[in-house]
Amino acid sequence: MLGLRPAHSGDDTASILQQVNAGGIKPLRQLRRDLPRDLETVIAKAMSAHRDQRYDSASDFADDLRRVLANEPTVARPPTLIDHIVRHAAKHRTAVITTLLVGSLVLAGLAIGTTMLAAEKQVSDTLLIQAQHDRAITREAVDRLGMQISELLADIPAANSVRQRLLSETLDYYKQIAAAEVIDDRDSQQRIDLAVAYGKIGIFQSELGQSADATASLRESERLYGVLAQDSPDDADVHLQWSISQNNLAERLAQVGDLQSAAEWFAKAIATQKRLGNNVELAKTLNNLGGMLSDAGNVSESQQAYERALALIDGGGRGNESVPDAGTRDLVHYEERTLQSTIRSNLAGLLAKHDPHQAATLARQSLQYQLELLAKDPGKPKLATQVMLTLNTLADTQTQIGNHASSVESLRQAVEIGRQLHTRWPDQPSYRRDLAISLNHLGLSLSALGELNQAQSVLQQAAEQGRALLEVYGDSAEVQNMLGGILNNLAFLAGRIGDRHTASLLYEDAIVHQQIAIDLAPKILKYQSSLKTQQTNLKQLRGES
Known part of the structure; x- marks a missing residue:
């Protein structure tokens, strides 16, 4: 109404949905220069393509509109440079991501070059600390490019080829880091960084279909974490990361059919996570174990693993960890409900032939939650895929019932x-x-x-x-x-x-x-x-x- 035209125009539903999925609307002040800038910002926040960037409630939206009328500062803020980059990454995928890739490689080259020069020339402690600081900043930047933007592109199917290239370039960066790293056995952070690097190398190799290389990298990550855990028996975070590396290795071994080795690594991860009292990570590992046992035809033990995982999530989630703040608590609740839905769907698929009535109940519960999410974010293909797969599971239970x-x-x-x-x-x-x-x-x-x-x-x-x-x-x-x-x-x-x-x-x-x-x-x-x-x-x- 303010722009005197539809926010998204098109002759059919498909073309309109495509515009919505691409994200972004034309700024109001490009249509009406007489509108206040704060009003433009508030409307843009309310119409963000991403749920977590919109107002939490209609009441919050109304409050900000009242602030505009009262000429008071609003909660909404104009988009930052990073916001613009992310939006352009979705809208102009190839050009923007290619530019980011070039930038990441330049940063990677500078970081590795700085680190190697520091080692070769034995510069002063001050310069070495600065080099390490620069390296940490560079890794954080590449992590954002390689992981976060990669996840963003995973929700944009048309950008699949660009995402593959991004993963490949990020993999090369981490390989250079691992090769160039000169480890001081007294520097635990350096050793953690190397373990993290090999873990990420394994994940990227797995995404790119490099199966044997992925397994070797994940084994090295687990080995490095194991040494760190031995040296730091009271460091709960190191032990948790060690267990996650064991779970990742077990998943990879299960995918290539080495079920005996996979079961052994799952058991090690489960033992550590039980000792630490981290119910969410333990539920994830048990869910993965249930999937492996299901593929192996071991229905009874697979069911036990899934049911244990569900009991952990239903029983309060994070176990002995400290209580998070409100924003983090909302995110934790979302992650736990999503994990719960996934486990229910997996258990339903397992029980379809053996207990179809219970399986149908589980599938409907999972489907209900997925449909709630899809209603809030109808342009997200990943959610639509989850609904599709759960419908298949529900249909299987209905078939078994007759x-x-x-x-x-x-x-x-x-x-x-x-x-x-x-x-x-x-x-x-x-x-x-x-x-x-x-x-x-x-x-x-x-x-x-x-x-x-x-x-x-x-x-x-x-x-x-x-x-x-x-x-x-x-x-x-x-x-x-x-x-x-x-x-x-x-x-x-x-x-x-x-x-x-x-x-x-x-x-x-x-x-x-x-x-x-x-x-x-x-x-x-x-x-x-x-x-x-x-x-x-x-x-x-x-x-x-």
Whole structure:
């Protein structure tokens, strides 16, 4: 109303949502020079694209508007230079991030150069302290670029290629830091910095698909923290970070199929976190352990891990830690509720076949919270993805109960979300994968209802999405396994319809992809189990014993 025009214009919902998702509105005083600058600032805060930058309540918004009328200072402040950089990072992704990358590399070069010169020339203590201070500032800047802006770009699917480049450049920086570091065994902060550096190297390598290198880096980070913990037996923070490094290493080992080693590292992390009384980190580790046990087919122990994790969060979260201030407390509450929702969804997926009624209750609880978040921030694709995956879990429980009609309805909602995400961001592979999974489940539910032609059409769409994904991720064991499963389901349906020739070809194709998955990840037992199922189905089709 103040600008005498809509804040976002467009001919359809999609184009308007795209503008909203990009963030930012045209400043009011560019439209109306007669408006007070404070009013412009207040409106801009109220309409921020990010929830945590808006007013906490309508009352706070009203109070600031009253201050404008009374010509008093407002809570809202004009955006800082950093605010402008973040907004431009979302709006002009490639140009701005490339500039930031160049800046980070210049800073990195200066920091490493300064440190090495300080060591080589043995400058005075004053200059050495200054060099260390400069290095700390540089690392903080690169951390913001590599981690925080990377997380920002993770919510902007179109910026995926830029994010990959940013991760790669940040990884190179940390490698240089680790290589150039001259460690004084008496300087605990230097040793902590090196442990942190290797931990971040491992995380970046994992994000970039460098599996073996990631495992080696995470092992080195854990080793360095272990030495620090031995030297500082009473330093709770060092011991907590040590346990987190053990959890990270365990997750990586589980991903590559080394479940025995992963279980050992999870156990070490859990023991330390229990001793420290940090319930949130302990719940995270137990959730990760539950996922590994679920993948290994150990339902009973997986359920115990998930239920222990939920009990820790339900019981008050942070255990023996000090009480945070109000702002931190809100953030902690959000993180704990989000973790609680994730654990419930994981437990629901585990129990779908064994206790579908309890699983359905858990899935609905998780879905309710996710929908609340999505209603507050409808332009966030990550939240939409979480809703989509929980709908799949809910549908699985409905299928197990025998309510196939409800399952079909849940899955159609999931597929619709998946199609919207994939249509808006066709180059984001995770959206194609999630859509393929939802289509596969929908095909199975339609088949259970006797809608065989519809089921066949939907499964064919799932297979198309899976094959398209292989063009980019042909060396991904999980993608090969996913396509093998879809083709097996499509073959079984073709056999039901009576097309035995097509069914035979599809089973053969499924077996090829499943064998590739096993070759890529020979330690993951579920891949071998799926192969045996497909081979048995083909033999039965051919009438072989």
